[in-house]
Amino acid sequence: MKKRLLTVDEEKCIGCRACSAVCPVDLIRLSDEDGVRKIDFPGICDEDCQECARACPEDAIVLVFGEVRPGFVLSFDLVPCQRCGAPFVTYGVMDRLGNTIPKELQTDAFGASWMTLCPRCRRSAERDRAAKTLLVSRRGTQV
Amino acid sequence: MSKTVYADISRCIACHACEVACEKAHGAAKIFVDVVRDRASVPVSCCQCEKATCVMVCYPGALSQDNGSITFDPDRCTGCDLCVLACPFGAAVQLEQNAVRRCDLCSEREVPACVVTCPSQALIWDDVESISREIRKRAAAEMGRSLASGRVL
Numbered sequence: 001m002k003k004r005l006l007t008v009d010e011e012k013c014i015g016c017r018a019c020s021a022v023c024p025v026d027l028i029r030l031s032d033e034d035g036v037r038k039i040d041f042p043g044i045c046d047e048d049c050q051e052c053a054r055a056c057p058e059d060a061i062v063l064v065f066g067e068v069r070p071g072f073v074l075s076f077d078l079v080p081c082q083r084c085g086a087p088f089v090t091y092g093v094m095d096r097l098g099n100t101i102p103k104e105l106q107t108d109a110f111g112a113s114w115m116t117l118c119p120r121c122r123r124s125a126e127r128d129r130a131a132k133t134l135l136v137s138r139r140g141t142q143v
Numbered sequence: 144m145s146k147t148v149y150a151d152i153s154r155c156i157a158c159h160a161c162e163v164a165c166e167k168a169h170g171a172a173k174i175f176v177d178v179v180r181d182r183a184s185v186p187v188s189c190c191q192c193e194k195a196t197c198v199m200v201c202y203p204g205a206l207s208q209d210n211g212s213i214t215f216d217p218d219r220c221t222g223c224d225l226c227v228l229a230c231p232f233g234a235a236v237q238l239e240q241n242a243v244r245r246c247d248l249c250s251e252r253e254v255p256a257c258v259v260t261c262p263s264q265a266l267i268w269d270d271v272e273s274i275s276r277e278i279r280k281r282a283a284a285e286m287g288r289s290l291a292s293g294r295v296l
Contacts, residue, residue: 055203102199105231123234
């Protein structure tokens, strides 16, 4: 029997959250566990909808008619944060960011790369940097 | 020149009123006050970067930069998470329920809610030139006070 199939080009997919976030019927499930991101795709999708294909930054999703087949799961290793070690981004997304953001903006004013830190550690690094001079000037004061 | 929010951290008293005001205005806070070693507190929110990496990576065009300030169109957002991962300060944006929430400088108000609420005038709402003038003025006043009291900066 022929149905509308959801196909994903594994070579193109970078493992971002777009398709799972836009799917109006929650057919695409994403989970991050033990340093691995798993995206669970349905084999068929009967909805009159192209949201996932439209949202995909890499044009990896195509909806075609074909013989019914089971769903499938794509797995992506997550890159650990260089500071806290928590896995936070897929290598594919990291590459895309690296290719989109100009090289000179990939490091901070001191030449350190912020891209290898998770958002939480970036925030705490920024906070510590901002407070540095203030902490020095308040060292002699009473708390 | 467009206006932006600047945090003079030397005045921040860590009361978290800005977070509450933001949450009340938008349903969720987009400014965060972190206390560093019990001595300093730093409010972190979107810096409105001149070369905004979040805007560069936003392929559906939900984020755009116009005359300095960054605007966000939630209808175009795919929830891909790229802007969250592209923010050098890990502060501007957060992913929640498959959509990005971020500071829009309270586009519907004259002055952002966080700035109006700040009891210690640590948050300043003005154009970059005026902010820089105000900061220099405050630094000079502080130096004057230190010299008068004999306290070394």
